[in-house]
Amino acid sequence: MTVQDSPTDAAAFAADWEAWHQRKDAALAQEHGFLAVTGQYWPEAEPERFPGAPGAWSAGPGGVTVELDDDEELVVDGTAVRGRHTFGDIPERGGVGAAWGDAVIEVAKRGGRYVVRPRHPQHPLRTAFTGTPAYAPDRRWVVTGTYTPFAEPRPTTVGAAVEGLQHVYDAPGRIRFAFDGQALELTAFPGSTPGSLQVLFADATSGVTTYPAGRVLHVDAPGPDGTVVVDFNRATNLPCAYTDFATCPLPPAENRLKVAIEAGDKIPHERGPATR
Structure with a gap:
């Protein structure tokens, strides 16, 4: 379901997102990034x-x-x-x-x-990097869902930005949530910190306003009951969105959503204009 009852007001929410967005772009543009x-x-x-x-x-x-x-x-x-x-x-x-x-x-x-x-x-x-264009932050795109672990991690083969290359990840489980009355689910991969998750996904904006190959979303570790918060405002471009010199993994087939996730990073300036 969509998060509705946060005490954080719209201005504070936007300021927090803007600070995160700037940190993300600064990390991307670091000296040897x-x-x-x-x-x-x-x-x-x-x-x-x-x-x-x-x-x-x-x-x-x-x-x-x-x-x-x-x-x-x-x-x-x-x-x-x-x-x-x-x-x-x-x-x-x-x-x-x-x-x-x-x-x-x-x-x-x-x-x-x-x-x-x-x-x-x-x-x-x-x-020449001037930052990544993105949708304006909107609490509508913060949803709560449920993480269900698999009995055993599932080896999952996905394509790559480099033709002929494949990546294999052990998927620990899936995330289920509802948005605008639609039941959706995403296969999750291990995140960068203990217990956290990351989701590679594409959606109806891919190739229109967002990078065609998809984006990545980091999700904090689930709560004791499996509850997770999925903030699509923080859907991030992978390096291959900016440069051809990357081997980024592509979303698994089941993570190609038919809905338009109009949140998060858009097509970088380096790849052409991002339409609204």
């Missing part, structure tokens, strides 16, 4: 040089290896490395940042494959 990524490269067995990064990169059973020229140096975990360096195995969705001057070279694993992404703070996508 996704707006600083200048390329996305998939090393193979044969060493190869990539634009915006030192050395020649390769990948094999032992992980990612870089072979640096005599005048090149990376700093890994505070230690300067020269010559040949192997990063070792990296867990899925994990990554390592190697400093190179004012840049960071990210080495990560996504969809079972290793990826190298240079991050340069002077990248125009970052320096």
Whole structure:
């Protein structure tokens, strides 16, 4: 159901949302955030040089290896490395940042494959960033629902912003709620903090006013009775909404809602005008 009885008045609610929105955009635009990524490269067995990064990169059973020229140096975990360096195995969705001057070279694993992404703070996508357009906050889009855990987490395969790549998440349960008389539900994935959840979803605004691939919504840990608060005002763009150099997961089929969620982030300026 829609939250109706909060003591927070409209002005305070809007101010709280605005502060959150600014913090979110500031994190996105941090010095070595996704707006600083200048390329996305998939090393193979044969060493190869990539634009915006030192050395020649390769990948094999032992992980990612870089072979640096005599005048090149990376700093890994505070230690300067020269010559040949192997990063070792990296867990899925994990990554390592190697400093190179004012840049960071990210080495990560996504969809079972290793990826190298240079991050340069002077990248125009970052320096020209002016913020993310969004719908005005409205308490109508704050709903309460019920979280029901599955008997066992369900491995759920979803597509990715990169063609041919897939992500697998263990879905712990689903969230059910009602909006405008419609019963809706969303499969939830583990969130970034203990007990919290995140939901990847698309809706009738996707490709119209919001990014076509969908958005993500973070949900605080359910209460003892399974009650959750779903605030669609905080539906957030994934990095792939701003840059092609991201491997973002796509919503599972059951999370493609037929209703229009006219709340949260809109299509970024970087992808073209967001209509109202």
